[in-house]
Amino acid sequence: MGRPLTRLRLLSIWLLVLFLLTALAVADAQVSPVLPPLPSPFPPLQDLPSPLSSSARSPSPAAMLIVVQTRHHHYHKELTIAVVVASVAVLAIILSAFFVWFFWRRSRHMLNSKDMESSGAGGGLPFGPILSKLNSFKITSKKGLLPTVDYESIETATNKFSEGNILGEGGFSHVYKASFHGDVSAAVKKLDGSGQDRDREFDNEIDLLGKIRHPNIVSLLGYCVRGETRILVYELMQNGSLETQLHGPSHGSALTWYIRMKIALDIARGLEYLHEHCNPPVIHRDIKSSNILLDSDFNAKIADFGLAVIGRNHNKGGLKLSGTLGYVAPEYILDGKLTEKSDVYAFGVVLLELLMGRKPVEKMTPSQCQSIVTWAMPQLTDRSKLPNIVDPAIQNTMDLKHLYQVAAVAVLCVQQEPSYRPLITDVLHSLIPLVPIELGGTLRVVEPIPVINQKSPDH
Template identity: 35%
Template sequence: MEMKNNHSFLVLFLCFSLGTNLSIGEDTISMNESVSSGQTIISSSGTFELGFFTPGNSFKYYLGIWYKNISSQTVVWVANRETPVSDAAHLTIIQGNLVLLDKFQSLVWSTNISRSVPPKNLVIAVLCDDGNLILSDLSSNSSIPLLLWQSFDYPTHAFLPGGKVGYDKRTQRKQVLISWKDLNDPSPGLFSMELDPRRAQLVIKWNRTTQYWASSSWNGRTFSSVPGMRLNYIFNYSYIDNENESYFTYSLYNSEIPSKFIMDVSGQIKQLLWSTSLDDWYPFWAQPTEQCDVYANCGAFGVCNNVNSSCNCLSGFKARSDAEWNSNNYSSGCVRVRDQEVQCNGITEDKDSFWMNSIVSLPASQDTNITVAEASQCRSACFNNCSCTAYTYDVSGACSFWTGDLFNLQQLSKTETEKTIFVKSGSPEDQTKAKKSMKLVVLLSSTTAFIVLFIGSFSYIYYRRRRRRMTKGTGTQISHLDKIGGGEIIDVPYFCLETILVATDNFSNANKLGQGGFGPVYKGIFPGGKEIAVKRLSSHSGQGIDEFKNEVTLIAKLQHRNLVRLLGYCINGKEQILLYEYMPNKSLDTFIFDGELCKLLDWKKRYDIILGIGRGLAYLHHDSRLRIIHRDLKTSNILLDEDMNPKIADFGLARIVEGRRTEAKTEKIVGTYGYMSPEYASDGLFSLKSDVFSFGVVILEMISGRKNTGFYQSEEALNLLGYAWRMWIEERAMQLTEKSLLESCNRSEVMKCINVALLCVQEDSNDRPKMSDVIVMLVGEGTSLQRPNRPAFVIRTHASSRPSSPSKVSNNQVTITEEGGR
């Protein structure tokens, strides 16, 4: 599209007055210009783009704004949500308004500015670098261009940093986020979020009427019911309340990170960040946290399962739309199996066959409450009321009725008290058929029960005998480990495989968190909505039953805030599974080696993480009941909880050393290249100082944002340790610091950490400090530190990050890498 540069000065002035960056050209629509299908305008920084798009597999066209440089098209604003157009439509300026016209020149959408703008006035539309589309009159008598309209005042399903959701006290107009209908249809969906100005809180509604979530009032820093907001080292949230308006807004401390706040089709509000390494949006937080807490998540007469957020229909009902349910869209709900409404006027006799009972959580908002003496009176009252759909009764005499469709039914967990609801079933015709066939049903039921009992007994006996033969043939094919060698009882809960399969949706890829050398890790949602990390050990990983027992027994005896907590285990046939506390922020390497996510960890947070790892390691070496050498400390084995606190994980390779011993020897050298000490790699000698070496490598990687196995100073092909040593002896150590840290870092702390790290990676293990001394060095103020000796760094001639077989090497040319490491 051809763009003009007239009135450049005025437009630039307008941008500055609105607090946005703007350049004239491809970001502007002037009068007598238009945008048609295949044409776009782009903000001056190249961040946002406006044009026509077709969502998913749709052939319908919508006018929208999206992030330009993100691989998966991310639309943040849509003009014609309810009225899609053909590819012949175009956007232009007419009589001071932005208008969208279809191929017949009929009006589809407009900014609908009521004030008249003289036709001679110069009106332009500009797409700004913050994603805001503004319409301004540059011909106003004032020296400041007159703002006529901006898209930030009319958000659709999302709002960006600098946007707002609020209430205008002068016009009584609210800004409301409304979800898409589904992922391929931007028309208004069932869920919306708005501000409740009286209580200074955000609320989410279903169908614009039924409120099912509230954020609680603003406490001066955050909304108290949104714990994710407390992690405010990334976002700066604000709530403004003055005589003209009340509104909620936010910004990022690092504005270069793509972000969005959306009312999602799932019924949850979500704060998202773009991750370059994941090539996907990273969910920072979501509310409600449980999908089943979303109102009508499974539609009418649907039952939500909190374990895997799936939906089922009540007994006697079926999905209204199989196609929608197969695509995980359950909002259409369920209908009676015979698709007949209850005609209660035609029913004169109350029989058991007329009722279906289900043990579920009770639906939202009962319509009638009465007190009766016994359950039969409650049932009779509902039966004689044609509007009554269902009833429930408890021992206190409380009788509750529901009319119309039932929503918000949830499957109860085993720990919840049973609550039975009785729902009216089919029509009188169904009842008559049931009555006539009752005798036949009784006869067939008796016969069937006998056959099922016989087959079941035979199958059970056959299975038990076959199971005993399997257990006899192989030592690992056992149902679970009651005791470890020597009769030691495992003080860790045992989980049935079936429970784990349900929690992980049969180890579906959608729940996969990552892949390690010992096998994949999945997110599992267990009864009560508890999130647990499930590590499924691969049969090809090299970790056998001994390593599995080792990890279970070790972690069961360890209690420290910087060690990951083992919640359970399972051994069933060839399956070996460990269940850990779920870490929402995954592992440390996810952040420090990612070009975008690394900006989320400022120096203070990294320093805290370094201290946390050090304290966890010191506990293993000196303070726990057992003296433990981890042997596989690395950034991918450091997990981060929701507050970014570090927790050391993966103890499959860890070893206990008895009494006062601090070292041991092995013929089987395992670990991860770049983190193994030279004496372990060359001679199989591991000690507490082996972990100290690994800790030093982790510190340098955290400061530099670089992997130890990379190449620096290409003429000598130094790894990170070699490069760090070169910078140290040349007194240029600060050049190691990652660029994103330079503004936030405390120079003396950085230099102290580099010094400590180099002390930890010294070539001679006897020169390395103990972890207890390392902690003193890190937390001490004004402590005079030793100068380090030469580290065990590597000068290499080729790079390889792939695993290799163990081999003997010299101290300064380590080439060992992991054998079954994770």
């Protein structure tokens, strides 16, 4: 990107110098020979008659009129020349600005078409490296700049979709780890079955993620359609999903208090982009821990936009009721009303998972389940009980004031009444002071960050 910008700057400087030199040349050509020396209205002293008469002591009225008219004509010419020079200079600046803008737009368009990539810290895998490794790809006008990927390349990269390459699975899909030419890794989602719902989610994913570029939203690198088969190719997130980290074999042991707060902050940033910076706004509609993916540095990114909708205030009847039990906002279940506050509710549930290490819905008996919201609410507002329900993996590793603040944010997010829930922007600003500067917040940590599950010297 540096070379095109350097060439652009040199071009703009060259144009400015050229136009200014032209303006100066025009000015010099017109100013230097403007007027010959003005003839004096008085004869030389030696030509004066020796006996000075009264009429010779002062110029005549006719001579004075000639002087005034000559000087007026001189000033008029100077003013005209000044206006011409100024006009040429202004025109030069306008033309230079136009050429700079034109070449900047052209350069930017060429760069975007070559290597679209995520911006900011923790940005996703750029298109360039992976596409150069694929056997064939092409840009289609239907999906803008999103490439189609050759099916045979995907089949080879996933070892023919072998079970050993499975990273995870969902309701309509399996996700495989893919290695293109042995050195470029990606995640391949193969959508199972057929039908309108599957095709709608596939198209939705392409239409939205083909346009969105944000550090906290997973990057879609390409797609493949072959007969009834639908495949999506994403950047690989090395640490899997938040659900696997919290509820899998490690039971959250890799997630310290500060990393959990960083993950919460990353999710809030991604949601704020969708709610506040996309026009029209995007409602994800399926925020949950399995749709929060973590890269090698535990940067969190929102994934799976198959159920996402565009615009605000979707009422009952306009959309098919969809979502995941435990994360769906009560007003959406009861009345079918969907707004950005529905995503805020789901975010609050994820925040409770990060705090307590519990699943959003747990079985009490074979026929009875209890949600994390119902179970935690009475204890979240009791400061004496709150430290006891924190995930054992992070107990006693955080400042209690910070714990109370995060619990208060979670309580607000999972309020039954949508109007009582905060905007995601307010949540974002509440979390920033709780995350260390090194992890993307503003907190200055004086003491060393506690290391969880650290064995004592006696063991």
